[in-house]
Amino acid sequence: MSKSKESPTDLSARIAGQIRDAIVAGRLIVDERLPSEAELASQFDVSRPTVREALKRLAAQSLIRTQRGATGGAFVNRLRFEDAYGQQITTSTLLLSMNEVSFDIACEARFAMERACAPLAARRRGKEHLARMRTEIQRQQQPGLSDEAFCASDVAFHRALVDAAGNPVLSYQLAGAVEGMQPLMNMITFTARSRENIARLHAEIADGLERHDADAVTDALSELERYTLQLGQQVIVPGKTQNG
Amino acid sequence: MSKSKESPTDLSARIAGQIRDAIVAGRLIVDERLPSEAELASQFDVSRPTVREALKRLAAQSLIRTQRGATGGAFVNRLRFEDAYGQQITTSTLLLSMNEVSFDIACEARFAMERACAPLAARRRGKEHLARMRTEIQRQQQPGLSDEAFCASDVAFHRALVDAAGNPVLSYQLAGAVEGMQPLMNMITFTARSRENIARLHAEIADGLERHDADAVTDALSELERYTLQLGQQVIVPGKTQNG
DNA sequence: GCTTGTTAAATGTCTGACAAATGATCCTTT
DNA sequence: AAAGGATCATTTGTCAGACATTTAACAAGC
Numbered sequence: 098m099s100k101s102k103e104s105p106t107d108l109s110a111r112i113a114g115q116i117r118d119a120i121v122a123g124r125l126i127v128d129e130r131l132p133s134e135a136e137l138a139s140q141f142d143v144s145r146p147t148v149r150e151a152l153k154r155l156a157a158q159s160l161i162r163t164q165r166g167a168t169g170g171a172f173v174n175r176l177r178f179e180d181a182y183g184q185q186i187t188t189s190t191l192l193l194s195m196n197e198v199s200f201d202i203a204c205e206a207r208f209a210m211e212r213a214c215a216p217l218a219a220r221r222r223g224k225e226h227l228a229r230m231r232t233e234i235q236r237q238q239q240p241g242l243s244d245e246a247f248c249a250s251d252v253a254f255h256r257a258l259v260d261a262a263g264n265p266v267l268s269y270q271l272a273g274a275v276e277g278m279q280p281l282m283n284m285i286t287f288t289a290r291s292r293e294n295i296a297r298l299h300a301e302i303a304d305g306l307e308r309h310d311a312d313a314v315t316d317a318l319s320e321l322e323r324y325t326l327q328l329g330q331q332v333i334v335p336g337k338t339q340n341g
Numbered sequence: 342m343s344k345s346k347e348s349p350t351d352l353s354a355r356i357a358g359q360i361r362d363a364i365v366a367g368r369l370i371v372d373e374r375l376p377s378e379a380e381l382a383s384q385f386d387v388s389r390p391t392v393r394e395a396l397k398r399l400a401a402q403s404l405i406r407t408q409r410g411a412t413g414g415a416f417v418n419r420l421r422f423e424d425a426y427g428q429q430i431t432t433s434t435l436l437l438s439m440n441e442v443s444f445d446i447a448c449e450a451r452f453a454m455e456r457a458c459a460p461l462a463a464r465r466r467g468k469e470h471l472a473r474m475r476t477e478i479q480r481q482q483q484p485g486l487s488d489e490a491f492c493a494s495d496v497a498f499h500r501a502l503v504d505a506a507g508n509p510v511l512s513y514q515l516a517g518a519v520e521g522m523q524p525l526m527n528m529i530t531f532t533a534r535s536r537e538n539i540a541r542l543h544a545e546i547a548d549g550l551e552r553h554d555a556d557a558v559t560d561a562l563s564e565l566e567r568y569t570l571q572l573g574q575q576v577i578v579p580g581k582t583q584n585g
Numbered sequence: 586g587c588t589t590g591t592t593a594a595a596t597g598t599c600t601g602a603c604a605a606a607t608g609a610t611c612c613t614t615t
Numbered sequence: 616a617a618a619g620g621a622t623c624a625t626t627t628g629t630c631a632g633a634c635a636t637t638t639a640a641c642a643a644g645c
Contacts, residue, residue: 107597109397121431127439133626144599146390149627153353153394154401158428160435165627166607176435184402184432187365191404191420195371198510205461206510213457217449266442266450270514351628377595388630393596409596410638 109150112141116151120160120173131161131171159184178265182272189277200281200329207274208322211255212315214271217262219311226261230254230303237296247292248282254299261306285328294324353394356385360395364404364417375405375415403428422509426516433521444525444573451518452566455499456559458515461506463555470505474498474547481540484533491536492526498543505550529572538568 119125132140137148152171155161159180161171174180193203218226233254237247252275259271287295298321305313363369376384381392396415399405403424405415418424437447462470477498481491496519503515531539542565549557 109597110400113401117431121434121438123438135626146393146600147598149390150394150397150597153397156354157357157398157401158431163627164607165605167623167625168608169606169626171627175439176432176441178436178441181432181436184428187361187402188420188425188428190365192422192425192510192513194365194367195419197420197422202508203510206508206514209457209461209508209511210454210514213453217453264446264450264453266436266447266518267453269436270450270454270518274510274514353628379595390631391629394628407596408638409636411592411594412639413595413637415596 107150108141108143108147109154112137112143112148112151113154116155117158117160125173127173127175129173131173133170178269181269185269185273186276189273190280193277194280201326203274203278203281204322204326204329207271207278208318208325210267210271210274211258212318214259214262214264214267215314215318216311217264217267218258219306219309219314221263222261222306222309226257227303227307229257230299230306233257234296234299234303237292237299242292244285244287245283247287248279248285251282251295252276252279258302258306281329285331287328291324291328295321298324351394352385352387353391353398356381356387356392356395357398360399361402361404369417371417371419373417375417377414422513425513429513429517430520433517434524437521438524445570447518447522447525448566448570448573451515451522452562452569454511454515454518455502456562458503458506458508458511459558459562460555461508461511462502463550463553463558465507466505466550466553470501471547471551473501474543474550477501478540478543478547481536481543486536488529488531489527491531492523492529495526495539496520496523502546502550525573529575531572535568535572539565542568 116125116131125131131137134145134148134152138145141148152161152163156163159174159176162174163169163171192198233250236242236250255275256272259268259275298317301317302314305317360369360375369375375381378389378392378396382389385392396405396407400407403418403420406418407413407415436442477494480486480494499519500516503512503519542561545561546558549561
């Protein structure tokens with residue numbers, strides 16, 4: 098009555114859950130090889146397709162990797178930040194685009210976290226971060242730029258800011274908050290004047306970082322938040338009632 | 342040359358990727374039913390097991406749900422915060438426990454984001470949040486408490502703090518940062534004196550929130566970060582070189 | 586009109602098989 | 616004896632077909 102009572106779900110989901118628990122609890126360590134699919138099928142007393150479905154679930158979360166051949170098999174994967182980034186962005190994007198949250202809430206969360214990066218970034222920013230930011234600011238001032246390209250550049254600027262904090266955990270978390278908002282930002286029409294405003298604030302941020310002036314960066318971010326919120330008024334979130 | 346060139350990966354991974362892209366891009370909307378497995382197999386010109394493996398990958402990310410029976414099938418899932426929480430916590434836990442990051446970095450990120458919640462929480466905290474926090478503070482002062490239970494209470498306290506900010510996006514992001522650190526915190530031995538210190542700082546935070554005093558909360562969080570970092574000196578991160 | 590049995594459609598699972606990749610082994614050749 | 620290549624065994628990837636189970640819709644009977 099320990100594990101098979103609470104979930105009347107699929108066999109593959111239960112098996113995947115057991116293996117996942119073993120990984121999270123450390124009973125299976127990085128690069129350790131799982132038993133072959135045939136052995137797992139025998140151990141769990143299910144067929145090989147069922148085991149495979151369970152392994153695919155784990156592979157989708159980058160918890161394992163598989164390799165063909167004589168010495169192949171399923172190995173516990175060292176979770177890399179690059180892998181986690183993608184999942185984080187996908188999840189965040191969907192959480193926002195499915196209208197579970199309003200533009201205002203998403204914006205608030207994003208800028209709150211960016212401000213959290215400001216002191217660290219002001220202390221640790223390298224030349225390469227400043228260079229990335231300057232490049233994007235210049236791009237944002239180009240006349241013929243499409244709204245979409247402007248958005249992409251905006252995202253790139255803010256990612257440079259976050260990366261300047263020199264903390265991969267923050268970069269990981271912020272990746273979702275910043276990139277996940279891109280579809281919402283893409284719904285905004287950026288006039289020449291609003292672009293000018295945003296680029297000016299971006300320049301203030303870059304200048305502040307260059308001077309190691311955390312307060313200036315924080316203030317610029319706050320003003321940028323206010324301005325983005327104002328622009329976001331255009332984005333009338335539709336529906337918003339279907340919360341099954 | 343649009344989609345089938347870049348990845349010499351499994352068929353099931355490619356199919357899952359195509360469906361995921363369709364969901365993220367909005368070509369498949371919430372609660373829409375996918376074709377049956379047999380139809381998908383026919384469309385993608387693969388067998389049903391392969392289609393099933395692809396669907397399980399998506400199900401592992403809560404992108405779809407499946408339902409048996411006459412009107413059953415695979416449906417695009419409205420991504421709920423509860424679902425996302427679990428994945429976020431699992432991913433964060435593994436990112437930390439696999440020694441990709443040091444205790445210091447994880448600690449820094451966590452408290453930076455918690456401080457980001459402070460102003461919002463000071464403005465919006467409800468009685469229920471304060472009550473949750475007081476309860477946990479009392480629990481933390483009980484004499485016979487195990488280190489593990491103390492840790493769990495610490496996590497509960499901080500989650501109450503984050504929830505008080507009234508922003509589900511922040512709660513989602515912080516869930517990973519706070520709960521993901523639990524295994525690391527569990528390696529710390531909490532003496533009676535350190536528990537007293539932590540409970541005192543927690544009380545300062547709760548008091549600050551009650552007075553709507555964001556600065557007091559921020560200061561207490563900063564001191565708590567310093568203190569936690571000091572306790573974390575015990576936690577000598579082993580290995581740390583295997584970054585192949 | 587309501588209940589009940591039947592049917593059809595869909596997923597869940599199993600069996601068995603073959604293809605492809607890959608390291609290990611053995612044999613041949615130099 | 617050493618080097619090189621052919622063969623083999625193991626393992627995952629894929630397929631075909633079948634049966635079980637669940638579920639909603641429909642039809643039959645009271």
